[in-house]
Amino acid sequence: MTDTDRRSFLTRSAGALAGLSILPSDIFAFDFRSAGPRVAIIGAGRQGRAIMGELGKTEGVEIVALCDVDERRLQAGLRRTSNAQGFGSVVELLEGAGALDAVFIATPTHTHRQVAQACIAAGVNVYCEAPMEATIEDAAALARAARSSGAIFQVGLDARSNPVYQLARSFFRSDAVRDLVSVHAQHHRKTSWRTPASDPAREKALNWVLDPQVSLGLPGEWGTHQFDTVCWFTGRYPVSVRGTGSIRLHNDGRELADTIQCSLLFDRGEAMSYNATLANSYGGRFETLFGTNAAIKLAGTHAWMFKEADAPTQGWEVYANRQQFHNDEGITLIAGATKLAEQGKLQEGVGLPHPPLYYALGDFLKSVTEGAEVVCTADEGYRSTVVGICAARAVRTGEEVTIDDSLLSLG
């Protein structure tokens, strides 16, 4: 892109930002009251509860059914709904919940294929949490089933719906960071990652995420989301991945590492380093893309651009809100910045009012009710899932895993 192209793009994008405006009056951005979609949530664990919470803030959505095999979780989940009916199995739900416009699948990763295919077969639109599945074979089979069905199928890689990430990506793709040097991402959270079971017989099933037979561990369960962000930004997928892992804190008999490091190599030689741990929470979750003109840091509800001293100044920067990070000054990336600046309300736009999940669910329901384009298709979800599975394999074996083009293609 030439300098003139970049300038004109930035002028256009600054104007276009108004379209992403997060003004106080439309903080609750989605309104489905005219369509009134009837939806069900399958899985009432952590992610299922998070989905319920965000749908509860979304106008016009009727949660008519909730499904979980664990009675305690089912009852706790039902309290988060107005009038939903509870079901102990997907079969019962599909038979007993009446007509459904959509289901949200938040079951253990290795059950996604079975659950999602049952829903697709029943003609219900599906939002499926990521990673799509625990093996490449199952992920591919699910993606093919989704592709060949008439149902709308969105994979829960929510960065793609995140208004702040969308804005950051427009800058990234406009060449504002210039040539990509490297990427660093991390997810730090201090937690045992265990689910408590009141019934010892349920212990293993509830703690599937710690079971090496079915779980992708940190690189797959958490990493897939962050690998997807980077692939979505760059439009490219890594060609290989190396990894290591160890148990640093939770020496409680588990086999899966509670701390991992991965190095993903891209085709032009750029590397992405990725750390995840259950032993320390410092820094939380973020992705930083380093370029020769600037770095962009993405952190869920916030994003910043850190410019190099010799990078050209852009017109939009006069509006910019800035934040100091030790010796570095970050320009806060604010969706709707131009309009907010005109109203003198730029500060109110710093940070998203909702978690990214809210926007992903809203986007999916727009596809269901208005025919909007699916934000993350089965094909896109499949490719990022493959990266996550390969990273998990690299950590488990300690060997470099090649991510061949043929693996990424569904044919």
Next chain:
Amino acid sequence: MIVRLAAEAMATRFELVLSGTDELFLRAAGEEALEIIRDQHARLSVFDRGSLVSRINALAASRPVEVDRELWELLDLCARIWRQSGGAFDPAVGSLMARWGFRDSVPGKPRTPAPAGFEAVELDRTTRTIRFLDPRVSLDFGAIAKGFALDLARRSLCQLGVERALLHGGTSSAIAIGTPDDLPAWTIEIPSRRSGVTPLRAQLADSALSISSPSGRVVNRAGQAVGHIMDPRTGRPTSGVSVSAVSCASAAEADAWSTALIVCSGRPASMRAASATLAQEGTWIIEPEEQHVFVPAPSCKGD
């Protein structure tokens, strides 16, 4: 075996002390309880533009807003205590808090009439909806949210089979499950504000405790420190009583009553007086029966 866990939420630190034999189970159960507390922060915070409460505040003046069963439980409790306390506890003090500078907004004029409170809130039990009859109404669960979160965390722990635990939020709201090993109760010391006075000791066993004080949070207003507990009936911050402590089965209920007692400067008329006795040093009145209410000495309105 004791497992301690902590998390930051609702602008304070929540801490759980769990006692039992299985460390892995206790830790997992405690982490789930902390998640419930964080979740309540996300739902009930008025400082979070995307919270459930912010949504109600934004919409309920224009139309009824349906709420889930869990939030209805809280609204129902608020309505009951608002009624019983004669409006001394009011969960719709959001506009008052803003007027006195306890929000990000610029403080308003304190001498104008008090904005509408919970009397302008309509709860429809049949549709489980909430509606504001006055656009100035603004819900603010600040006085009760910590207790409600602790109640839910306690419920989760009990359902999982945890038999002994103490949970607190910022040390001002606490709830106990069972008792510690070999002891009759969890003991919490409530220091007196008078020097030389022996601190009061609350004994908790399957019960909750809440302590309120206007000096818990203050802002500077025209050179004067203003406490954060509002008297919804006058539209002004309370200034009479320094500390109140209430113990009962529910932490949310204890939170609401400890606020009401500060506002009333003592026991409201609706509260039983028969069991009230003066604590030593003249600082506290204790009602050991039923609700175990501790209130400051100076006034016993309604006797």
